[in-house]
Amino acid sequence: MTDHSLTRAEVEHVARLARLALTDDELDALTPELGAILEHAAQVSALDTAGVEPTAHPLPLVNVFRPDVTRPSLDRDEVLACAPAAEDGRFRVPRILGEAP
Amino acid sequence: MNDSALEIAADVRAGRRSARDVLEEHLAQIAAREADVHAFNLATADDARKRAEEIDAAVARGDDPGPLAGVPVALKDNLCTRGIPTTCSSRILEGWRPPYDATVVQRVRAAGAITVGKTNLDEFAMGSSTENSAFGPTRNPRDLSRVPGGSSGGSAAAVAAGFASIALGSDTGGSVRQPASLCGVVGVKPTYGAVSRYGLIAFASSLDQVGPFAGSVADAALLLEVIGGHDPCDSTSIAEPAPPLLADLERGVDGLRIGIVEELTDTEGIQPDVKAAVEAAASALADAGAKTERVSVASTMYGLSAYYLIAPAEASSNLARYDGVRYGLRVDGADVAEMNARTRDAGFGREVKRRIMLGTYALSAGYYDAYYGQAQRVRTLIIRDFERAYEQFDVLLSPTSPTVAFELGAKTADPLTMYLNDICTIPSNLAGHAAMSVPFGEALPAGAPSGTPALPIGVQVLAPARGEQVMFRVARAIEMASPGGSRT
Numbered sequence: 224m225t226d227h228s229l230t231r232a233e234v235e236h237v238a239r240l241a242r243l244a245l246t247d248d249e250l251d252a253l254t255p256e257l258g259a260i261l262e263h264a265a266q267v268s269a270l271d272t273a274g275v276e277p278t279a280h281p282l283p284l285v286n287v288f289r290p291d292v293t294r295p296s297l298d299r300d301e302v303l304a305c306a307p308a309a310e311d312g313r314f315r316v317p318r319i320l321g322e323a324p
Numbered sequence: 325m326n327d328s329a330l331e332i333a334a335d336v337r338a339g340r341r342s343a344r345d346v347l348e349e350h351l352a353q354i355a356a357r358e359a360d361v362h363a364f365n366l367a368t369a370d371d372a373r374k375r376a377e378e379i380d381a382a383v384a385r386g387d388d389p390g391p392l393a394g395v396p397v398a399l400k401d402n403l404c405t406r407g408i409p410t411t412c413s414s415r416i417l418e419g420w421r422p423p424y425d426a427t428v429v430q431r432v433r434a435a436g437a438i439t440v441g442k443t444n445l446d447e448f449a450m451g452s453s454t455e456n457s458a459f460g461p462t463r464n465p466r467d468l469s470r471v472p473g474g475s476s477g478g479s480a481a482a483v484a485a486g487f488a489s490i491a492l493g494s495d496t497g498g499s500v501r502q503p504a505s506l507c508g509v510v511g512v513k514p515t516y517g518a519v520s521r522y523g524l525i526a527f528a529s530s531l532d533q534v535g536p537f538a539g540s541v542a543d544a545a546l547l548l549e550v551i552g553g554h555d556p557c558d559s560t561s562i563a564e565p566a567p568p569l570l571a572d573l574e575r576g577v578d579g580l581r582i583g584i585v586e587e588l589t590d591t592e593g594i595q596p597d598v599k600a601a602v603e604a605a606a607s608a609l610a611d612a613g614a615k616t617e618r619v620s621v622a623s624t625m626y627g628l629s630a631y632y633l634i635a636p637a638e639a640s641s642n643l644a645r646y647d648g649v650r651y652g653l654r655v656d657g658a659d660v661a662e663m664n665a666r667t668r669d670a671g672f673g674r675e676v677k678r679r680i681m682l683g684t685y686a687l688s689a690g691y692y693d694a695y696y697g698q699a700q701r702v703r704t705l706i707i708r709d710f711e712r713a714y715e716q717f718d719v720l721l722s723p724t725s726p727t728v729a730f731e732l733g734a735k736t737a738d739p740l741t742m743y744l745n746d747i748c749t750i751p752s753n754l755a756g757h758a759a760m761s762v763p764f765g766e767a768l769p770a771g772a773p774s775g776t777p778a779l780p781i782g783v784q785v786l787a788p789a790r791g792e793q794v795m796f797r798v799a800r801a802i803e804m805a806s807p808g809g810s811r812t
Contacts, residue, residue: 241684244665263740266629267702277700280530281516281756287559301423307654314649318659
């Protein structure tokens with residue numbers, strides 16, 4: 224039986240991957256919770272799946288095509304109006320790290 | 325309490341009742357009970373009144389508004405509605421107004437339905453009690469101290485309380501069927517691909533399906549006929565028209581072979597009264613001419629474990645889009661990465677963060693094959709076991725929910741206890757099959773204090789992909805035999 228417990232450092236690493244600025248309290252709570260859920264989820268490893276193909280999707284769909292014709296798309300200004308910040312017809316974002324000034 | 329959608333539409337189309345009168349009756353229910361129940365994130369009464377007038381004007385002109393003429397419908401608040409706030413019960417979408425309507429929303433409106441509001445849900449549909457909402461919980465109209473189930477608890481409660489005649493929800497692991505069961509209404513998860521997901525805000529894309537809530541099996545069939553069928557905007561929608569369901573509804577079950585799934589019925593954690601209801605429904609079906617027996621679908625026991633790897637993995641990817649750039653909330657930071665991370669921490673609630681973390685971990689380097697890969701192979705085993713069962717049986721039966729409605733707060737402390745609510749419903753999502761919940765009798769909750777009312781039990785009918793026609797016939801037969809009497 225593999226050990227499914229996580230260290231706080233591992234949880235911090237996953238939070239960085241997930242782009243979540245978790246607080247110390249959240250990290251403290253999540254560390255045992257994720258371990259407990261993973262231990263339950265790991266019951267799947269009890270099944271012998273040698274030679275079994277994985278299912279990623281319930282429908283046997285391959286390459287769904289549509290005719291290559293232009294259709295009206297969403298209105299640009301209407302879409303930008305949903306954003307927290309926009310400028311000159313584009314989404315406005317803070318500085319990208321390492322960008323030249 | 326609750327007008328049937330079929331009756332409302334027939335009356336409105338014939339000019340016997342006005343859409344306005346029908347709407348006002350439902351708005352009166354909302355006015356009387358919504359403060360207690362909190363089914364809605366947003367009630368859209370003014371829009372609904374305008375729409376009702378349009379329907380009545382169309383009838384007066386001699387036009388037919390369609391098969392849902394004047395029927396009040398509630399929409400789960402993860403279905404996009406153009407210009408009307410759509411929140412997923414999350415702070416992260418606060419203030420966002422979608423620039424388009426979901427296909428299912430277009431279809432119910434085109435059929436003459438009147439949308440009365442956007443219903444509460446567990447944030448991003450992650451939960452089984454509607455307690456994980458940024459806007460507070462919904463309460464079960466049958467007992468306000470208890471949950472309505474989830475994640476589509478607002479839609480289930482809206483139908484149960486008579487706020488709407490019918491409602492739409494979404495079902496990723498039981499989120500239509502389980503709240504339907506707990507609130508005493510009918511709830512359907514159609515075959516994967518039977519209903520368009522265009523405009524349904526994604527949780528786990530290989531599992532999500534939009535499905536109907538209704539007060540009767542016939543109304544659920546009517547609503548599924550309206551929303552089903554191919555949609556070019558959803559490349560995973562099945563390229564066939566929606567099958568007719570109402571025409572065959574009363575054909576009965578004579579000669580059908582019906583299996584009771586042992587692993588989902590005879591297992592630990594199923595309330596004895598719930599198991600007894602499934603057996604009573606089976607014996608009623610046998611009296612009506614069906615052949616019923618127990619069947620083992622062994623790998624369904626592993627459905628919950630596989631689901632809690634697959635669904636969070638897909639969610640962690642789908643919810644990456646909430647980055648403070650394109651929608652809703654932004655919390656400023658020194659650079660983009662910091663802005664993203666702060667926005668996501670402030671905007672997502674606990675359960676959503678938990679699942680994003682779980683999914684990110686399950687997909688991360690070194691663990692992918694042991695967790696996500698293995699869960700996908702178990703998904704194949706579940707599909708194979710169902711295929712074997714459906715060689716012998718037309719449909720299968722089980723409980724929908726292991727218990728009747730539980731009290732608010734009873735399961736919020738331990739995520740795993742909450743996840744166990746979906747043990748009977750998850751296998752159909754993993755397989756992409758159809759399934760539905762039908763009310764059948766009532767029971768007192770285990771250890772209930774005196775004065776607690778009896779609460780509804782739901783029996784689940786499971787069918788293979790595209791098995792809706794037979795599934796609905798069986799559901800109708802269960803409904804007619806139900807101790808509460810038949811809805812005609």
